[in-house]
Amino acid sequence: FAATASIAQADESASLEIEGETFVTKTKAPAHAENLDEIYSGWVFRADETQTLQTDDFDNPGFVFVDTAMDLYEEVDGTADKACSSCHENVEDFKGLRAAMPRVKDGKVQTMEEIINNCRTEHMGAKAWKWSGTQMSSMVAYIGLQSRGMPVKVAIDGDAKPIWEQGKKLYYSRFGQLDMACSNCHEDNYGNMIRADHLSQGQINGFPTYRLKNAKLNSIHGRFKGCMKNIRAEPFKEGSDEFKALQLYLASRGAGLTVETPSVRN
Amino acid sequence: GVATAEPTPAGKVQFEEGAVKASLTGQAGDVANGRKVFKNRKLGNCLACHANSDMKDELFHGEVGPTLDGVSDRWTEAELRGIVTNSKKTFEGSIMPSFYVVDGIGRPLKKFAGKSILSGQQVEDVVAYLMTLKEQ
Numbered sequence: 473f474a475a476t477a478s479i480a481q482a483d484e485s486a487s488l489e490i491e492g493e494t495f496v497t498k499t500k501a502p503a504h505a506e507n508l509d510e511i512y513s514g515w516v517f518r519a520d521e522t523q524t525l526q527t528d529d530f531d532n533p534g535f536v537f538v539d540t541a542m543d544l545y546e547e548v549d550g551t552a553d554k555a556c557s558s559c560h561e562n563v564e565d566f567k568g569l570r571a572a573m574p575r576v577k578d579g580k581v582q583t584m585e586e587i588i589n590n591c592r593t594e595h596m597g598a599k600a601w602k603w604s605g606t607q608m609s610s611m612v613a614y615i616g617l618q619s620r621g622m623p624v625k626v627a628i629d630g631d632a633k634p635i636w637e638q639g640k641k642l643y644y645s646r647f648g649q650l651d652m653a654c655s656n657c658h659e660d661n662y663g664n665m666i667r668a669d670h671l672s673q674g675q676i677n678g679f680p681t682y683r684l685k686n687a688k689l690n691s692i693h694g695r696f697k698g699c700m701k702n703i704r705a706e707p708f709k710e711g712s713d714e715f716k717a718l719q720l721y722l723a724s725r726g727a728g729l730t731v732e733t734p735s736v737r738n
Numbered sequence: 739g740v741a742t743a744e745p746t747p748a749g750k751v752q753f754e755e756g757a758v759k760a761s762l763t764g765q766a767g768d769v770a771n772g773r774k775v776f777k778n779r780k781l782g783n784c785l786a787c788h789a790n791s792d793m794k795d796e797l798f799h800g801e802v803g804p805t806l807d808g809v810s811d812r813w814t815e816a817e818l819r820g821i822v823t824n825s826k827k828t829f830e831g832s833i834m835p836s837f838y839v840v841d842g843i844g845r846p847l848k849k850f851a852g853k854s855i856l857s858g859q860q861v862e863d864v865v866a867y868l869m870t871l872k873e874q
Contacts, residue, residue, distance in 0.1 A: 649835075649850040651843060656833040661802050667779075667786040668798040706845040 488515055488732075490527055493621050495730045502727040504628065507659055513729050514672040514681075517663070518738060522684065526736040534613060534682035534734030537606070537689045541614035544607060550598025556611075559595065563618060570619035571731050574720050576632035581716040584612045585691070603710040609680045609689035616680070616733030623730055624677050626723045639721025642714060648705025654718075657699075674699075675726040676719065678735025685738060692719055748840045748854040756828035757816040762838065762858035767866025775860045775867075782856065782864055787834065792871060803834060808873035819865045822856075837861055 488495040497516050501508035515523060525531050545556045545563060560566070574583045588611055589600040601608040628636040643654045657666065658674035665671070680689040693710040696718060700707035708714040745763045752758065761767075775781045777796055784790070788806045789799035813821070820827055825834035837856040846852075856864070 645844065647844045649843060649846045649853070649855055651835055651839075652833060660833060664801040665798070666800050666802055667783070671802075700845075701847065704847045704850045706847050 486516075486520075486523060488513070488523070488527065490620075491529060495621060495732060496623065496728060497730075499728040502724065505725045507655075508673070508725070511675065511726060511729060512662070512673055513726075513732060513735075514675055514678055514737060515732060515735060517670045517672040518736075519670075522736055522738050526732070532682065532734065532736055533687070534680070534689060534736060537610040537680075537682070538614050538617060538734065540606065541610035544611060545614065550592065550596035552595065552597040554596050556591070559591075563614065566615045566618045568619055568622060570616035570733060571622040571624050572626055574716060574723060575627065576630075576635060576720070579631050581632075581635055581713070581720055583692075583711075583716060583719065584615060585711065588612065588615070604691040604694040606688065609691055612691070613680045613689055613734040616731060619731045620733055621730050623728050624723060624726045626720060626727070628720070628724045632720065635717050636720055636724060638714075639717035639719070642718050643721055647700060648703035650703040650705075652703045654699070673725075674722065675729060676722050677726045677729040678732040678737065680733065681735045681737045683737050689734060690737075692722075745858055748838045748858070751823055751838065753820055753824070753827050754816075757814070757820040758823055759816045761862055762819070762823070763862055765859060765862060767859075767862035767864070769863070769866045769870055771860075772863035772865070772867030775856065775864050781860065782837070784864075790871070806868065806871055809871045810869045811873050815865060815869055818868050819861065822861050822864055822868075837864075 488497050495513070495515075497513040499511060501511045505511065515526060525533070529535050548555045548558075557563075570584065574581045576582070585601075585603055585608055588608065592598040593600050601611070626632075646653045646656075654674060657671055662671050662673045676692050676695075679692045679695070681695070682688070683690050691710070693712075693715045696715050697707040697710065746752075746760070751762065773792075776784045776790075777793060779786075784806070785793065785796060785799050787800040787802035788804065789801070790806045792807075793799070809818070817828070821829075821834075823838040824836040825832045826836060835855055838854045838858060838861050840852055840854050843851075
């Protein structure tokens, strides 16, 4: 159709390489994502120019925020006079953590944002950072970067099972005046254009994502909020049990895709 | 449409196998306004999902639903009114929003709570516009 042909379409067969490392942007769906045969990173659906930005860390605008986090990591803050580096000398020690997040501990989902704020309030005597603020998103990206290229693998059994079920239920629930579920767009229609947007599977392996649209790093819960508002639904709160359950469920649907933090999206 | 009937509130519309026979407002639809409602992103936003050759000048036609070229050759006016009013009565489980429905909506944003996406007259206008889409 003529009008859609003018959009710079993504090359859906392109493969993502960053600094000589090859990423898994397409693979067989895990068995628990029973309605999908294959899973794709959101990178696959972006226009060529956007895709290219992510292939070089100097061009990737997300790295400006990684630099911010490198400074924050060394910065003393709070009543205990400590910096992150006082207790965690090598940030590389966090390798693997992002790929397994969120995780369930004592029956509760724990996100990277919560771990970081726990260290700030409990170990540093510093103020908690805002969930989607620049400092938090930057630090989440910096810790996440240590796992870049590793396959996503979250635990969904045992303690995690009921929370995963809750997330799954939310994923298939219709909300808002437009009365749509996440699945309507991201499972039934990925690959299709919805007006000017090329629908992806809504995977979260790239988060935090740098978006050209708002020129900042975007948190997972921030994106959930945006999608809910678009269907004219009252979003759940960032950090809510609902969004954490949804995050666990979505992470599990992306099992096998590689961590792309910080990725670039439009 | 039927010129004398009372307007039917959203939620009180009578369906017969997905179709709605009488005008929702008792008034005829306005084709020109229906065309506007169809493409307006805050109203019908139908182009989000449907391509429509009659609107070639508009960028970005979606691919989620079928093209609406020639749609009035495939459906009667009553059927089209039913589809736009409540798409789920014709297409079970559809992604297509129901444009004149107020019940059973989960967590609507406050400013939209209790309101249908379109007014009854806007639905009539869109239906009148759809009736002009014929195979060449």
